[in-house]
Amino acid sequence: MNLRTLSTSHQEQLVQLMRDVSAMTLRVQQDLGRKTAWRKKDHSFVTIADLAGQVLILHTLAEVVPGERIYAEEEATSLKNTRRLGLVRELVEDQLQRTVSIGEVVDLIGYRGDMDSDRTWLLDPIDGTKGFIRTGHYAVTLATLEQDQVTRGWLAVPGPKEKAPDVSGYLFASQRDGGAKKIDLATGTASALPAPADLPLHGGEVKIAVTKAHYIDLPPTVDPSQWKAEPYAIDSIAKYAALAVGAAHIYPRKPSRWTGPFYCWDHAAGVLLLRETGGVATDLAGKPLDWSAGVRLTNNRGIFAASHPDLHEQLQPLFADHVRDIL
Numbered sequence: 158m159n160l161r162t163l164s165t166s167h168q169e170q171l172v173q174l175m176r177d178v179s180a181m182t183l184r185v186q187q188d189l190g191r192k193t194a195w196r197k198k199d200h201s202f203v204t205i206a207d208l209a210g211q212v213l214i215l216h217t218l219a220e221v222v223p224g225e226r227i228y229a230e231e232e233a234t235s236l237k238n239t240r241r242l243g244l245v246r247e248l249v250e251d252q253l254q255r256t257v258s259i260g261e262v263v264d265l266i267g268y269r270g271d272m273d274s275d276r277t278w279l280l281d282p283i284d285g286t287k288g289f290i291r292t293g294h295y296a297v298t299l300a301t302l303e304q305d306q307v308t309r310g311w312l313a314v315p316g317p318k319e320k321a322p323d324v325s326g327y328l329f330a331s332q333r334d335g336g337a338k339k340i341d342l343a344t345g346t347a348s349a350l351p352a353p354a355d356l357p358l359h360g361g362e363v364k365i366a367v368t369k370a371h372y373i374d375l376p377p378t379v380d381p382s383q384w385k386a387e388p389y390a391i392d393s394i395a396k397y398a399a400l401a402v403g404a405a406h407i408y409p410r411k412p413s414r415w416t417g418p419f420y421c422w423d424h425a426a427g428v429l430l431l432r433e434t435g436g437v438a439t440d441l442a443g444k445p446l447d448w449s450a451g452v453r454l455t456n457n458r459g460i461f462a463a464s465h466p467d468l469h470e471q472l473q474p475l476f477a478d479h480v481r482d483i484l
């Protein structure tokens with residue numbers, strides 16, 4: 158497919174933006190409290206870093222791709238408290254190096270471009286806010302959809318490198334049919350990402366990328382003489398980055414009983430990254446992910462991602478059978 162253009166200078170601007178927002182979130186993370194982190198109406202967490210990150214990214218998108226449609230996680234309604242609004246404004250002013258009005262902050266949080274554009278931007282300024290608050294893993298993520306396919310993705314995993322070797326401290330940028338690269342968040346040094354080495358399919362140890370709360374046991378139908386499983390704990394969309402660099406091998410995820418279908422911004426950049434490094438992601442039943450439904454993946458149940466198509470082919474049906482009652 159032909160991708161809509163994004164000039165090299167705009168691509169570089171977006172990489173710099175992702176690095177700047179990542180650095181800002183790390184600074185905020187060091188000093189979080191009740192004034193800066195709270196619960197939204199749906200009981201999920203939000204912080205001043207989520208909101209300032211959204212403002213900064215939408216500010217750039219309004220300038221670089223004016224009018225293009227945006228689906229973004231945060232709403233200005235979670236920011237009724239004027240003190241918190243003031244703190245978000247300070248973070249934005251620090252980054253933009255100019256005065257910003259409260260009205261501009263509120264307008265930017267709600268900026269969604271033009272609902273008729275043929276490219277859609279998917280933004281989650283902090284994926285895994287719960288992890289972010291307890292200084293776990295989290296991600297800053299942005300992606301584009303064109304003709305119902307994910308066409309570009311940026312997935313930043315801010316944090317010290319030792320927290321998750323090869324994953325934490327990097328920005329993963331990918332382009333449909335154009336490969337993927339890994340950019341050091343601290344230095345900006347980029348390197349192309351090869352497909353992870355093929356896993357030996359007999360006697361192999363499969364590392365399963367999980368958030369503890371979403372762990373699925375290895376199905377009893379998996380032959381223990383053929384497969385050994387070990388959990389690889391990592392929060393957020395960063396699981397896909399772990400698969401893309403070969404640090405983990407599969408990511409099974411049950412549908413959520415409480416929050417409904419998954420939001421597309423929680424998966425898009427990761428799914429494209431995996432595709433461009435030779436992996437594959439479908440839903441847990443093996444159906445291709447359907448990006449045409451709007452903000453949520455309403456036509457899919459759960460996720461099954463694998464770093465290699467053979468792993469997907471062998472293990473996805475066993476996992477699907479194991480949780481058939483909830484699919």
Ligand SMILES: [Mg+2]
Nearest residue numbers: 230281283284
């Ligand atoms: Mg978020």
